[in-house]
Amino acid sequence: MRFSPTYLLFKDLVTGLLITLRTFLRKPVTVRYPHEKVQVIPSFRGRHAMVVDTETGKSRCVACLKCSVVCPSRCIKIEYEVDEKTGERRLKEYILEALRCVYCGYCEEVCPVGAIVLTEWFEYSGRCREDLIFNLEKLVQNWKEHVAKWDKEVYENKYWVLKGVPLKLKPASRRIGLSVKIKGVKVHG
């Protein structure tokens, strides 16, 4: 090895340096993050939000408790009351601890009405733990913030559609799609 022509003629070093030189002349691939941002891919699993329907202005949640049952990190707690006349459930409080969440996306996949969603919002933090324990009010606020940034007219998550999954596995309400029209929503802050 020591006396091979590769070794004596510095062929190995020249090859390596030529590769680095070629890369040196290419465009840089680094994104200087706070100043420029990468485009977030649709259906990225980011900050949680509670979807608000444009027509009614109310949250979509029907308090079926499926998300809190399926959650592997047990981070969702739901309080509801039953209407005595009609017998339908009404959501009282929805508490989601973002600090416990593992962002597996099971909750948005299992939700029959597309109420809870992991939005494409990836940069968020809090000053204390309470800031990252989302209650219903905060979740709706998250949705409004997300909608304000969303430049298309319709929002639809990949996990609501589940392309390629047999119809039998989807709940009836999800077979037609659950896209939200976000044009015309009043946004506060």
Added chain:
Amino acid sequence: MPENRLSEPEDPFFSVLELQMGPQHPSTHGVLKLHLKLEGERIVDCDPVVGFLHRGLEKFAENFTYPQVLPLTDRLDYISAMNNNTGYCLVIERLFGIEPPPRGKYLRTMVCELARIASHLLWLATHALDIGAMTVFLYCFREREQILNFFEEICGARLTVSYPRIGGVRMDIEEATLEKVYNFLPEMERRVDEYEGLLSENRIWLERTVGVGVITAEEALAYGLTGPSLRGSGMPYYVRKHFPYDAYPEVEFEVPVGKNGDTYDRYKCRLQEMRQSIRIIRQCLEKLPEGEVVSELTPDLDMMPGGRMLKAEAFNEVAFISFLQEAKETFPKGELYSAVEGAKGELGFYLVSDGSGRPYRLHIRAPSFIHVSALPKLAKNHLIADLVAIIGTLDIVMGECDR
């Protein structure tokens, strides 16, 4: 430690020095601690200490339903999470007789190979950085970033993907993404050539890797090494070939093997494996069948956990026992070991089912844990600087080792 050290000063060059390397050392790839005994700079004895990242995943899994365990397996070998997920899904499919549809199989094979490339890229990057080649580190992360972007497009997460599902995958991949992956393959092939150009003939790389950490095929088998660490010694054992799963029997690829069983051969092996992975992905994309991606027999995400451990405090003892006996068996009983070829080696899952919706016992044969046990053998009579190369060449991920 000699007891008379204080009273009788010895020549420091000939006395045995004990040194704790890690768990905060950057080249131990996580929280591995090594108890070293040194003579000068030569390693006399090396005693690995593991368990700093122990989270009790196996016990944890017993409290979760089958679909809920899947996100846990992401956290085993977190740089090739697709392989872990597939391994876990596979053992359940084989035990319960769920057959994924062909498109699901092909997609799973494809993402597994992408994850393998990503894992090998991270291995090459850190291994080269440990030995002193900074450029390779930056180049490898450039390509890894692209693969992670594909994962983000496929399922919305970059590392903890949870993309495969029992009986297939969670959802179909968009045509545009598949096209992007296909166009990425020739570029990736060129990049592998680039890494080889930078390292394979480089005199410093050769000095640092050739003849370091030699292990023969018999010894490697005796230690239970698998994956590239075993194939570097010339043993062509490959779970993908010998116990094929998913779409692997339908694609063509070769088994790269080394000859001498040293660090350099293992490096060559892994680079060849990256080329074979590219080949597999290309075949998968070309042969990709149409249809559904997940079997109809797959357990629902929000399935009932079954009889076991359900509200035990609500029953008195007799009622609870009769409840257990009467509990409906949702799944067949039985036990099974099944393995996949993870990026590090043979990743095995041993599952015991008691008929309920939760695993009665889940044991994970983690290749990293077994590779750590070969460290004392490989490191003996080498210098400390070579130890860093040896830890790198075994490709240890502590998340999988300690689980």
